[in-house]
Amino acid sequence: QAEDGNIEYKLKLVNPSQYRFEHLVTQMKWRLQEGRGEAVYQIGVEDNGLLVGLSEEEMRASLKTLRRMAEKVGADITVLREREVDYDSDVPRKITEVLVRKVPDNQQFLDLRVAVLGNVDSGKSTLLGVLTQGELDNGRGRARLNLFRHLHEIQSGRTSSISFEILGFNSKGEVVNYSDSRTAEEICESSSKMITFIDLAGHHKYLKTTIFGLTSYCPDFAMLVVSANTGIAGTTREHLGLAMALKVPFFIVISKVDLCSKATVERTVKQLERILKQPGCNKLPLLVNSDDDAVTAAQQFAQSPNITPIFTLSSVSGENLDLLKVFLNILPPLTNSKEQEELMQQLTEFQVDEIYTVPEVGTVVGGTLSSGICREGENLVVGPTDDGKFLRLKVCSIQRNRSACRVLRAGQAATLALGPFDRSLLRKGMVMVSPEMNPTICSVFEAEIVLLFHATTFRKGFQVTVHVGNVRQTAIVEKIHGKDKLRTGEKAVVCFRFIKHPEYLKIGAKLLFREGVTKGIGHVTDLQAITTKENGLEESLGPGQLSF
Numbered sequence: 001q002a003e004d005g006n007i008e009y010k011l012k013l014v015n016p017s018q019y020r021f022e023h024l025v026t027q028m029k030w031r032l033q034e035g036r037g038e039a040v041y042q043i044g045v046e047d048n049g050l051l052v053g054l055s056e057e058e059m060r061a062s063l064k065t066l067r068r069m070a071e072k073v074g075a076d077i078t079v080l081r082e083r084e085v086d087y088d089s090d091v092p093r094k095i096t097e098v099l100v101r102k103v104p105d106n107q108q109f110l111d112l113r114v115a116v117l118g119n120v121d122s123g124k125s126t127l128l129g130v131l132t133q134g135e136l137d138n139g140r141g142r143a144r145l146n147l148f149r150h151l152h153e154i155q156s157g158r159t160s161s162i163s164f165e166i167l168g169f170n171s172k173g174e175v176v177n178y179s180d181s182r183t184a185e186e187i188c189e190s191s192s193k194m195i196t197f198i199d200l201a202g203h204h205k206y207l208k209t210t211i212f213g214l215t216s217y218c219p220d221f222a223m224l225v226v227s228a229n230t231g232i233a234g235t236t237r238e239h240l241g242l243a244m245a246l247k248v249p250f251f252i253v254i255s256k257v258d259l260c261s262k263a264t265v266e267r268t269v270k271q272l273e274r275i276l277k278q279p280g281c282n283k284l285p286l287l288v289n290s291d292d293d294a295v296t297a298a299q300q301f302a303q304s305p306n307i308t309p310i311f312t313l314s315s316v317s318g319e320n321l322d323l324l325k326v327f328l329n330i331l332p333p334l335t336n337s338k339e340q341e342e343l344m345q346q347l348t349e350f351q352v353d354e355i356y357t358v359p360e361v362g363t364v365v366g367g368t369l370s371s372g373i374c375r376e377g378e379n380l381v382v383g384p385t386d387d388g389k390f391l392r393l394k395v396c397s398i399q400r401n402r403s404a405c406r407v408l409r410a411g412q413a414a415t416l417a418l419g420p421f422d423r424s425l426l427r428k429g430m431v432m433v434s435p436e437m438n439p440t441i442c443s444v445f446e447a448e449i450v451l452l453f454h455a456t457t458f459r460k461g462f463q464v465t466v467h468v469g470n471v472r473q474t475a476i477v478e479k480i481h482g483k484d485k486l487r488t489g490e491k492a493v494v495c496f497r498f499i500k501h502p503e504y505l506k507i508g509a510k511l512l513f514r515e516g517v518t519k520g521i522g523h524v525t526d527l528q529a530i531t532t533k534e535n536g537l538e539e540s541l542g543p544g545q546l547s548f
Helices: 018-034 056-073 124-133 151-156 184-190 204-216 236-245 262-276 291-303 321-330 337-344
Strands: 007-010 038-043 075-085 093-102 110-118 163-169 193-199 221-227 250-255 284-287 307-312 349-358 362-371 373-375 379-383 391-394 397-400 407-409 413-417 431-433 441-453 463-468 471-480 491-498 510-515 518-530
Touching: 007 018, 018 038, 018 056, 018 093, 038 056, 056 075, 056 093, 075 291, 110 124, 110 204, 110 236, 124 163, 124 193, 124 250, 124 321, 163 184, 163 321, 204 236, 204 463, 204 510, 221 236, 236 250, 236 510, 250 262, 262 284, 262 307, 284 291, 291 307, 291 321, 307 321, 337 362, 349 413, 397 407, 441 510, 463 491, 463 518
Parallel strands: 007 038, 110 193, 110 221, 221 250, 250 307, 284 307
Antiparallel strands: 038 093, 075 093, 163 193, 349 362, 349 431, 362 413, 373 407, 379 391, 379 431, 397 413, 441 491, 441 518, 463 471, 463 510, 471 491, 510 518
């Protein structure tokens, strides 16, 4: 049994002494902290993982003790599954797996971001509509109407923008969605775990939006939706490749099983399994058919990224939808508490993904806090502007999942109100950092890349659109080290120059680029930083230059 992590093996917990009980409670607090508010207890298992099992009576007493422990730390427990162990005794022996979830103190609910990928018309928006609205679809797209943001999306039935949907789970593991609570604030208040679905566009025309959604919103997981009747078609392979290139762990949902025969569904599953087992993917498909499978899938999936759970469900008949909910309920976060604390101790850095103007509030920016802590009333600098400057601003208020929030911690997405700051000075891809960070910006950078697909040869002077995190800009290939040109599948270190304005980049950041059919991935290896003296940070931070 691992010392860290949120899974605890216990042989039995029958009538512990007061001292032992206190020790058990402390241990539970530690496990909950490791899993950021979630822990899994396996009762009837020795510390070395041997499945011993307990008799009915001992199990009942152990669960009672566990419930007492959970009450002491303010958590709720749910039995995930029970299993009988075949031993030589006449009494049937069982092991039980229990999920302990803490009602979050200081409003720190678990927040997982799941990006939804898949070909056009595979049923992504409909599936999200059914999960978040709590009512089944009528087969003609009623469930997805609430998700669309534009009139043309409602008319064509195709998602073209990125929309966010939330699904909550309370501490007992029950779904909290729009069926019983009307507003997003209510969902946030009554759930201890939130899953934010990022609904991306499936159509090839909107590929840049989909890439932006995957790179800048930093999803924890991706859900690839494949329609059972069409199988792997269109952009499915491309989306699969994107998720793998960005190292986002993904699981697969085969939708619309009510439309086709069992044989067709099986054929789609086989087709997927074949692709996943290919040397390029190297994944281990795991078909989920029961609650037991869903529990196993969720735990294994988080531990080893090679496992890919596959669900077969229907948004119309509701078949197997519960399995997906069980899976999402148990899915643990990828980072443990230690990593998050380390991020929080660094200087503040917020990525700007969206910019709005809200009446009576002023300019509002949406995005993700990649490191540090951001509080209301904090003074930050935003940039780089077109001439490479950073401008001062003040955070007036913070909202997270549509409810006000005082403090924002690393890894959380939120919207910040900036008051009367001029919107025209902002653009997507900027960062807001603390003034003492002295951020490095560059126009010229080097990256080690792999060319995934290219029609002709890739050489100096070629223009591509580069995506690094929330930065998206056209860049020119200045130089390819050691080679004149690149062909499909080749690796090289390439020097790029942004054509419009300098950007804030970090060494080691993942990079994607595309131009027509050309695609490539890689990571940033070197930056030619523009020093702050040149770009006029000194003057712009001087008094009286920008006063609100």
